[in-house]
Amino acid sequence: MNRLTADTFRTSHDKFVPYIMSCDPSYEASIEIALALQEAGVDAIEWGVPFSDPLADGAVIQxxxxxxxxxxxxxxxxxxxxxxxxxxxxxxxxxxxxxVNPVLSIGNDRLVDQMKDADIDGLIIPDLPFEESRDLRELCGSADISLISLIAPSSKHRMKKICELGDGFLYFVTSLGVTGTREHFSDELENTLQEVTSYSNVPVLAGFGxxxxxxxxFFQTxxxxxIVGSALVRFIAEREKELSSPIKKENALSEIKQFVQQLIS
Known part of the structure; x- marks a missing residue:
């Protein structure tokens, strides 16, 4: 059963999705962090896959x-x-x-089978062009997995086309370039977000920076x-040693939970 429905976000008070990197700082720690985030009250989790050439990621996530x-x-x-x-x-x-490269190395069919077996609800591939996503989109759809598109300010025609096939949610890119913390966003951002939302039949989530x-x-309104990634990933990195310590691990997980609760409170 796919848990990504309109109600996942539109009826939520916090409307918050954290990004974390799987196996950072270890396989076991990342699982425990995911469970701590659930306790913190987030609405979903974006689960990153380590890759040698992550074109959309800034320094912190790299x-x-x-x-x-x-x-x-x-x-x-x-x-x-x-x-x-x-x-x-x-x-x-x-x-x-x-x-795309890790997906190609496994193969679309095998990956979708593995994701279905693991009860994963959605998939984001930032370097897969929307125009080349049809085969994987259909394969994911048959397995009740949402292939989630990134959408950035562009022509109305292209934005409408992406919105028409939106599944799960749309990932609205709030700034050009790679992921990472930022101080300011474009003044036109709110108008563009409203435009995309008017085209979309699925929730629109804002991320990047x-x-x-x-x-x-601001983005909750x-x-x-x-979606928050780099700020949380940096916070986790600062507790790498504690997360590896049987004595200090629980305190580190509690701090991560509190950090997220402060962001969404």
């Missing part, structure tokens, strides 16, 4: 990917991690965030949800 790869992270390991998290009580919608409570509050 470094997280390097740590994850050093600890044995991969696309298959990321899927396995969600399967294990489900066994331990993770009930939130989970969206896998990866790149959103890092402070003020940012979150103009979008159906907010």
């Amino acid at each position: 470094e997280a990917g390097e740590r994850a790869r050093a600890s044995g992270g991969s696309l298959s390991k990321a899927v396995e991690g969600i399967k294990e998290a489900r066994k331990r009580g993770l009930t939130l919608p989970v969206v896998l965030f990866t790149y 959103i890092s402070t409570r003020d940012h979150v509050r 103009v979008a159906d949800g907010v």
Whole structure:
């Protein structure tokens, strides 16, 4: 059953989706972080896959990917991690965030089968052009998995086309370039978001560069949800040693939970 419905975000008070990197700083720690985020009250989890050439990722998430790869992270390991998290009580919608090359190395059919077995709800591939996504979109649809499109300000014709095939939610890119924390956003952003929302039959979530409570509050009012990655990934990185310590791990997980609750409160 796909948990990504309009009600997932539009009836939520917090409208918040955190991004974390699977296997960062370890396979076990990332599962425990996901469970802590569920306790924090988030609406879904974006589960990153470490990759050697992550074109959409800024320095913070690139470094997280390097740590994850050093600890044995991969696309298959990321899927396995969600399967294990489900066994331990993770009930939130989970969206896998990866790149085309790892998908090609496994194959579309095999990946979709693995995702279905792990009870993963959605898939984001930022370097898969929308115009080339048809085959994978149909394959995901047959498995009740949402292939989620990124949408950035462009021509009305293209934005409408992407919105028409929106599934799960649309990931609205709030700034050009790669992920990472930012201080300011374009003044035209709110108007463009409203335009995209008017075209879309699924929730529109804003992401890229959103890092402070003020940012979150603003986008909670103009979008159906907010995605925060780099700020949280950096916070986790600062607790790498504690997350590896049996004595200090619980305190580190509590701090991560509190950090997220402060962002969405």
